[in-house]
Amino acid sequence: MLNLIWLAFFGIAAIASLYQWLWLGNQGIFTQLVQAMFDMSKTSVDIAIGLVGALSLWLGIFKIAEHNGWIEKIATWLSPLFHRLMPEVPANHPAIGSVTMNLSANVLGLDNAATPLGIKAMKDLQSLNPSPDTATNAQILFLVLNTSSVTLFPIFVFVYRAQQGAAIPTDVFLPILLTTSCSSIAGLLAVALVQRINLLHHTFLLYAALAFSILGGLLVYFLSLPATVLGEQSALIANLLIFSFIIGVLFSAYRQKLDAYTLFIEGAKEGFQSAIQLIPYLLAMLVAIAVLRASGSVDLLVSGIASLVRMLGFDPHFVEALPTAIMKPLSGSGARAMMVETMQTHGADSFAGRLASVFQGSTETTFYVLAVYFGAVGIKHSRHAIPCALVADVTSMVSGIVIATVFFG
Numbered sequence: 001m002l003n004l005i006w007l008a009f010f011g012i013a014a015i016a017s018l019y020q021w022l023w024l025g026n027q028g029i030f031t032q033l034v035q036a037m038f039d040m041s042k043t044s045v046d047i048a049i050g051l052v053g054a055l056s057l058w059l060g061i062f063k064i065a066e067h068n069g070w071i072e073k074i075a076t077w078l079s080p081l082f083h084r085l086m087p088e089v090p091a092n093h094p095a096i097g098s099v100t101m102n103l104s105a106n107v108l109g110l111d112n113a114a115t116p117l118g119i120k121a122m123k124d125l126q127s128l129n130p131s132p133d134t135a136t137n138a139q140i141l142f143l144v145l146n147t148s149s150v151t152l153f154p155i156f157v158f159v160y161r162a163q164q165g166a167a168i169p170t171d172v173f174l175p176i177l178l179t180t181s182c183s184s185i186a187g188l189l190a191v192a193l194v195q196r197i198n199l200l201h202h203t204f205l206l207y208a209a210l211a212f213s214i215l216g217g218l219l220v221y222f223l224s225l226p227a228t229v230l231g232e233q234s235a236l237i238a239n240l241l242i243f244s245f246i247i248g249v250l251f252s253a254y255r256q257k258l259d260a261y262t263l264f265i266e267g268a269k270e271g272f273q274s275a276i277q278l279i280p281y282l283l284a285m286l287v288a289i290a291v292l293r294a295s296g297s298v299d300l301l302v303s304g305i306a307s308l309v310r311m312l313g314f315d316p317h318f319v320e321a322l323p324t325a326i327m328k329p330l331s332g333s334g335a336r337a338m339m340v341e342t343m344q345t346h347g348a349d350s351f352a353g354r355l356a357s358v359f360q361g362s363t364e365t366t367f368y369v370l371a372v373y374f375g376a377v378g379i380k381h382s383r384h385a386i387p388c389a390l391v392a393d394v395t396s397m398v399s400g401i402v403i404a405t406v407f408f409g
Contacts, residue, residue, distance in 0.1 A: 005367075005386060009288035013295035020296050032294045040290035044283040048275050051115065056271030058116035061246055062098065063267025064260050068252040071097035081207045085197060086138035088128060095124035099142055105242070106151060106364075107215075118146055118369075119274055119376045126377040134381040135374065137195050141188075143373055143385050147329075147364045148187035148392030151180055154361035160340060161357055166348035172357045175403045177219065179362035182399035187392030194384050274376055281375025285367055289330045298326050318401045320345075320352035325359040325397045329366035329390070336360065355404040363396045 017033060020026040065071050074097040082089055082096045089095055098121035105114035125139045126132065135143070154176050161169035192199050225233055253260040292298070302322050309316040321342055328335040342356040366389045374382060 003380075006284060006288050009292045012297050013291040016295040016297040016300055019300070026296075029295070033291055036290040036294035037287050040287045041283060044286045045279055047286075048279045048282055051278065052272055052275040055116040055119060055275050056268035059120055059271035059274070060264035060267035061249055062101075062117075062120055063270075064253050064258070064263045065097075065249045066094060067258055067263055068249065068256055070249055070252060073097075074100050078207075080203050084201055084203050085141060088136060089125070089138050090128075093124070093128070095121060095128070095138075098124050101245075102142075103145060106146065114146075115372065116271065118142075118373055122373045122377050123274070126379075129377075132377070133379060135379050135383050135385055139374075139379070140383060140385040140388065141191050141195070143370060144187040144191050144388045144392060145184070146373070147366045147369050147389045148180070148183040148396070151176075151361065156336075157339075157357050157361040160336070161343070161348050161353075164340065164343040164348040164353070166343075166353075169348075172354055172361065173222070174219075175354075175358050175400070175407050176361035178403050179358055179396055179400040182403075183363055183392040183396035186395035187388060190388040190391040191384075194388065277378075278372060278375050281371045282368075285371035286331075289334075289367060292330065293327070293334060298323060301326060317351055318355055318405070321355035321359060322397075324356040325400065328359060328363050329393045330368075332365040332368060335365070351404065351408050354408050355400065358400045358404050359397070362400055363393055366390065366393055 013033065017029050020029040062071070071094050072092060076092050078096050078100055079091045082099070083091060098117060102114055102117035102121045105117050121142060122139060125136065125142060129136050129139070154173075157172065157176065158169045161172070188199070191197070198204075222233070250260055253263070302319060305322060306316045306319040309319060324335050324338040324342060327338050339356040339360045343350075343353040346352040348354075366386075370382065370385065370389070374380075374385075
């Protein structure tokens with residue numbers, strides 16, 4: 001699957017480039033393509049090197065947490081749930097704890113923590129993999145949950161909206177939460193259908209009820225806050241929780257008389273090696289995405305969708321925000337640039353500006369996450385991971401349009 005998608009990106013880019021050259025007269029298109037490839041080659045290495053510090057930090061902390069028993073305790077609490085969702089993962093396996101920490105970091109919007117924790121979780125799951133180059137069911141479920149995970153605090157979206165002059169930068173908070181919830185449920189249902197997971201089992205329903213109660217309580221609390229302090233409070237709580245976890249791990253190690261410093265160094269060394277190992281996988285995927293972007297394929301697709309919507313007699317006002325939605329699975333920075341460009345062109349408080357913000361805050365960069373997480377453990381055959389992840393992406397796009405229309409249309 002990865003091979004076909006990778007080749008398809010280049011194939012689509014080649015066709016779009018020929019169209020740009022022969023029909024639109026763009027004589028510089030091939031120069032742009034080659035330049036995009038070299039620029040992204042450098043960026044791929046920069047990204048991997050940039051991960052060294054964060055990855056080393058978190059794998060160092062996790063090494064201590066494994067030895068002081070915290071990861072085992074987390075795994076014990078969640079073992080009944082993951083036994084149903086990931087039956088091939090043994091009860092109380094360290095993977096359960098690391099998966100939980102990664103998903104928690106995603107919910108809290110802590111991108112710097114989520115990526116290294118996700119790599120750690122994928123490595124733990126890989127230790128159970130009988131075919132190291134092929135993704136297991138558990139790894140696929142974990143990946144899809146990551147690409148569609150609920151982000152409770154989309155802080156950076158609020159910051160960009162404030163920079164672009166939005167009257168109430170946080171007015172997209174509830175639409176983003178509803179949209180990302182729809183995409184997460186769709187992703188989980190897609191995986192459950194393929195892997196024949198019974199989501200109606202009482203164990204899953206109990207944990208789901210607990211999770212929705214916690215999220216609902218947080219939602220009620222934040223909606224009760226003035227818009228001017230919502231972003232500040234959410235950032236405070238998120239970072240307080242993660243820092244409290246670190247202090248708790250270190251204090252527990254001290255009480256147990258563990259050599260926390262040596263354990264941290266041992267874990268940090270693993271982080272450095274993991275970051276360097278990512279470079280070939282990031283390079284392959286990001287260069288293909290850069291070529292696709294530079295070829296103008298996304299712009300052509302958006303124009304075609306707009307024409308189709310008009311032919312069907314519908315209002316194409318949402319099409320102006322589609323570049324952000326289409327770019328998000330391919331490139332986080334590209335989608336962010338599309339969102340800002342949409343707000344600059346149409347206004348931060350326009351329907352297109354708000355819808356682009358909803359798209360940006362409600363999904364992850366599917367192919368980047370796939371390249372990083374599968375690349376960290378050397379997986380080449382992704383099986384049904386990409387189709388299930390794309391189901392979540394498409395659901396986010398459709399539900400985002402509907403929800404934004406209800407709130408702002």
